Amino acid sequence: MAQNLKLYINGEWVDSSNPEMQDILNPANQEVIAKAPKATKEETEEAIKIAKSAFESGAWSDRTPQERAKVLLQIAEKMEENLDELAELEMKNNGKTLREAQSDAADAANTFRYYAGLLDHPSGVTYQAIEDLQTMIVKEPMGVAGLIVPWNFPLLMSVWKIAPALAAGNSIILKPAEITPVTAVKVFELIDQTDLPKGIAHLVMGSGSVVGQTIAESDDVDVVSFTGSTGVGRNIMQAATGNLKKVSLELGGKSPNIIFDDADLETAVDYALFGIFMGSGQVCSSGSRILVQEGIYDEFVAKYVEKAKGIKVGPGNDESSQMGAIVSEKHMESILEYIRIGKEEGGNLACGGSRIQRDGMEKGFFIEPTVFTDVTSDMKIVREEIFGPVVAIQKFKDEAEAVRIANDTEFGLAGAVFSEDQNKAMRVIRKVRAGITWVNAYHLTNVQAPWGGYKQSGIGRSLGTYGLDEYQETKQININLDPKPIRFFE
Structure with missing residues (x-):
């Protein structure tokens, strides 16, 4: 019997109030392997509200980079312990060969390890360009990150977004593609077994027109990262103009x-x-x-x-x-x-x-x-x-x-x-x-290198240090080394 999947909101697995479920098929034989919920606008908004509150509490965003790295390594270890199951689920849900699914699962675990390691590297800049003024450039988390992923690499694309967004100190809302949510559910089951604070990570399944649109439009979402078609990317950009949130898009190609x-x-x-x-x-x-x-x-x-x-x-x-x-x-x-x-x-x-x-x-x-x-x-x-x-x-x-x-x-x-x-x-x-x-090669790449395109293939980059930058604000802090009245109006 096909498993009924649930939403993951505020650290709990919950049923959607919408009784309608979507059959999730194995494209190799049309076997129903799961039934996925179709979350409502209200449920999506509730997840966003909780994510914002959790971010503002500082339970995750105020942790040191080393403390966040420790949790990312926990996720990586959980994934490595479950590589066979992740690959099997990916193969059944997406239709790709087991060899490809195994490679994706290994790369996904490695992505968490990479961003955990990146957090141990010193960051920021300090300089003195004006007498008695010391300037620091620091990176800070953005807030709530809306992550919308496609069906062609359900596991890997989810992790490409989750790992840097969490590494930066954000709260996240992940929306998987309607037809391939199974490995995302497994990833959140593993996340639930780590020390990530409750309310930081949320999984909301449903349609792009409801869940995706709500994420893109919400004034409480600070950055939205989308991978998919150029047409949908345009719609997300338009929806995101309400609060001028940062938008990162990895779109189509004809390479x-x-x-x-x-x-x-x-x-x-x-x-x-x-x-x-x-x-x-x-x-x-x-x-x-x-x-x-x-x-x-x-x-x-x-x-x-x-x-x-x-x-x-x-x-x-x-x-x-x-x-x-x-x-x-x-x-x-x-x-x-x-x-x-x-x-x-x-x-x-x-x-x-x-x-x-x-x-x-x-x-x-x-x-x-x-x-x-x-x-x-x-x-x-x-x-x-x-x-x-x-x-x-x-x-x-x-x-x-x-x-x-x-x-x-x-x-x-x-x-x-x-x-x-x-x-x-x-x-x-x-x-x-x-x-x-x-x-003299094709498709060979690595997590350290930025991923993204020119023209209508998108805006921004995934992976590498550039992928972390997508989920961070850049702030300048100026310190007066000789505080005394400026007497500008005398």
Whole structure:
């Protein structure tokens, strides 16, 4: 029997007053694995009110960095003790392979460890620019942080926000995606076993139009951090203008992967496959546009298509599966519609393009790895984020054209360059307008490095010291070393 999930408010697990529950499905087989509450506006406001009161009490915000670090390490330890369960839940709820879910769970625990360690580092600046005036620059927590996370990395995206927000000394309200709340519930069960004061952390499940909107609009929320689509990001920015709260947005992408003639072909093909088909293409930073120089275009396409056809798609609990399910039927239909449009626009469908309903996958939401070749920049499949296992391969002549095509997008999240000429690779990657970039690699990153994009891919950064800054205010404190009357009006 599917578990009925509960809200976590003021340190207690509570039922929503709204009797309506949402079925949470395993996208590999449509099995109902849980039933999630749909919190009301009033319940969301109550959680915000409690979070504000808890912040103002100083029970957490007044603790020393070392004391906060100790609690973050407790959370990390609890997660490490439960890595297998976290990975299993993530696989069942999101549809990704167990290998990917295990990696996410380990990275999530490491994120708490990283921010705990960061709190042990001295911070702040002091200087004397004016005679007898000593100035200090200090960082302080903002207050209540509203954290809204997507469905593609339910566990990791939650932790990317929770860890720095708590490290900074804030109270938090986490809203997981409606269809993938299961691992967030487990994380809060583990948080509940630590020394985090009651009322600091809250988990409120429900719709974006109710819970998300309430968080974004609330005058008692001081910062809102959102990861998701560019359209929803715009709505959150508009809703946040009431009290001019700080907004951090990590949004969509249509990232270019540039392959030059002199690239190591085997390496380029391998990373280009990983760049789009990892996570079934449901990754904001996916290399969904592959730009290949004309001298190796045909050879690259032939090798790429052959390998794409060989990717084993299947349920996440099958160890032989290399690519898992699409997160929901609705999103699967959206991807299939883009594939239909791509064919209609004249793109050459080199492989894939269909839903898989065989070998025990009849009920699941599976799509073949799909490759379009000979595309042009005006096509929808090249311009719009599909967020699925669909890649478009485009030809270019020289450096200048590669950069022009790469930057011909409203997005600017990620990008890569493959070339054995390091000087050329650096020239080009410096010109790619994106926040997360690689040379001769794709998707490799670490918690120490800032994550975020240019243009309509968002505002602000996650991870690293930059991620901590997103949840802190910067204050100057000026100390008069020789206090005496200023006599300004004499």
